[in-house]
Amino acid sequence: MNFDLTYLLQIAPLLLKGAVVTVQATVLGTLLAAVLGLLLAILNRSRLRIVRYATTAVVLFIRNTPLLIQLFFLFYILPQFGIALPTYLTGVIALGIHYAAYMSEVYRAGITAVPRGQWEAAHALNMPRALVWRRIILPQALPPIIPPLGNYAIAMFKDTPVLATIGILEMLGVALAEANRSYRYYEPLTMVGILFLIFSLFSAVAVRLLEKRYAAR
């Protein structure tokens, strides 16, 4: 079978449109994961044991079940309980929740790395706990973990093809739709692979730059 460059150029705009959806889902998913992950990490330091246990259980559960199943659960099962979300939103939420569990572990490492004396000094200055988090602990905990968080964003990017399974027309979804129409798989799938490679490599370079910047501190 020959690789048809003309055909490839013909479907390129379509694939690029899919790429936009992929990138969009990654960005939104990352934002959601970053916020939820931080929340989980903070709850994991709660003074209430029940809250700590609950968050640990949630993180354990999410990390040890496949993203695809979580996605199917949100997409097929939640509507049976009357919670029907738009497909795209469902996809973003699945990515966000799944990666929040991983990111919460990264946050936790960053938070644990802040010496206990910092908590004690803030306590001795009579700072309420929320203020200690916001002004003392997080400003020290976050910079060193920005690179590993970035790596999870890249990992999420490479996981976005699962969204094709619920009919979201991201890169793979578009490619499959096109392949089903024309019975040509070679060009669309190759193109998708190349696009993923290009985006990932650029992101990896960006993360390396972040690493350099924050390691210098």
Added chain:
Amino acid sequence: MLPANIPPSPALRLRGVSKAFGSLTILDKLDLDVAPGERISIIGRSGSGKTTLLRVLMTLEKLDAGSIEVFGRYLGQRPEGGRLVPATPEETRAVRGDIGMVFQQFNLFPHRTAIENVIEAPIHVKKMGSKEARDMGMALLCTVGLADKADHYPRQLSGGQQQRVAIARALAMQPRIILFDEVTSALDPERVDEVLSVIQGLAQESTITMLIVTHEMRFARDVATRTIFMEEGLIVEDDAPAVIFGKPNKARTQSFLQSVLGRGL
């Protein structure tokens, strides 16, 4: 007007204060009264409970039993139905605000400059205006001799300078009681005096109540109005510095001082 014959409430009143870590008793039903303006040096071997005593006062450790009153208000507890129950975090914070602490390891905030370390809590806890806070902070840095280092980050300062900033930071919250926890133990020997003289100056110029845990015996004698010798979680001897360091009454105090002083101060 208050009747003249009622004494002012003590700065601190400890009753039956106990703390254990596992099976190890660190504070053993401690009673202690501290009058406002007293400066108490606390001496004793490592593990005698000195630091833990300061830490329970700062509510960095929970009490196992007993009570602490700060200027007549219970710390971390609240009387209810004739007994003491745990207070809410807000109630505890209200009382804790009377107490400040300086740590052995300084614990300055590394992402903030010297002046920012000093004014962080006044601005965000006491809601002081930033101009006012900055003026006060600069005055305090001046007091500890570091006005020229205001915009330096902690990592750019020596240990002695960091500890002086930490003292200014504690004072900025205007505590009525300040706790010094082995504040020179982490310093190079040639940096010890600059920190001690700051505390000496503070002792002379203010009436702030001080509890000073230290291994610097000469300092413990000179700065204090009263000295406590602790051993195994108990106050063994509690007297004027001249008595403790001159002619202690308890054999255990004597043997401790002989072991740390050798040929004398």
